[in-house]
Amino acid sequence: MLNLIELRITGIQVAYYIVCKRQLWFFSNKIQMEEFSEDVLIGKIISEETFKREKFKELSIENLKIDYIKIKDEIIVNEVKKSRKLEESHIWQVKYYIFRLKKLGLPCYRGIIHYPKLFKKLEVEYKESDSPKIEEALLKIDEIIKQEKPPEVINKPYCRKCSYFELCYI
Numbered sequence: 001m002l003n004l005i006e007l008r009i010t011g012i013q014v015a016y017y018i019v020c021k022r023q024l025w026f027f028s029n030k031i032q033m034e035e036f037s038e039d040v041l042i043g044k045i046i047s048e049e050t051f052k053r054e055k056f057k058e059l060s061i062e063n064l065k066i067d068y069i070k071i072k073d074e075i076i077v078n079e080v081k082k083s084r085k086l087e088e089s090h091i092w093q094v095k096y097y098i099f100r101l102k103k104l105g106l107p108c109y110r111g112i113i114h115y116p117k118l119f120k121k122l123e124v125e126y127k128e129s130d131s132p133k134i135e136e137a138l139l140k141i142d143e144i145i146k147q148e149k150p151p152e153v154i155n156k157p158y159c160r161k162c163s164y165f166e167l168c169y170i
C-alpha cells in the first residue's frame, strides 16, 4: 500500500504538506497557478543559474527527479531554494528524497539545501527516526489528496506569497 502511495507522491507534495494542506490539495488535484507566481518564476531562475554553476547531476527514479552530487561512494541530494522562510518544508522534501533513495538500497544519508540568494547552505542529515515520520506523512498526504473538498484556509502570513492566494481569499 505504502509503496503504491510513494509512486504518486513527489517531493513538492511533501513540502506542501508541511506548509499548507490546502495548498497540497489544490496542487495534487491539478489546480495549478504556479506559472502566474512571480516568486516561483524567480525561484526557477535561481535554481537554473545555481545548477549551471554547481553542475549537479539529475537522477530520475519512478515519479521523482532528484539533483545530486556523488562524493566517493555517497550520493548527496541537492536542492536549491530562494529563501529560508519555509525551511522546515525544504528539509522534509530533501529527507523524502533520501528516504526513497535509501529504499532503493542507494548509499544516501544526507542532503544540502542551497540558498544562493543568501549565500547559505544547510546540511540535512537523515536519521533512522525520520522513516516512520515520512511513512506517516505519506499516508496523511494520500488521505488529504482524496478528500472531496480542500482543507480550510490557514490564514498565515505566508498566504500573501502563495500562488493560490486569490483562490483562498476571493
Ligand code: SF4
Residues within 6 Å of the ligand: 019, 020, 021, 022, 023, 026, 152, 153, 154, 155, 156, 158, 159, 160, 162, 163, 164, 165, 168
Ligand atoms: S493562500 Fe494560504 S491557505 Fe491558501 S493555499 Fe496558500 S497557504 Fe494555503
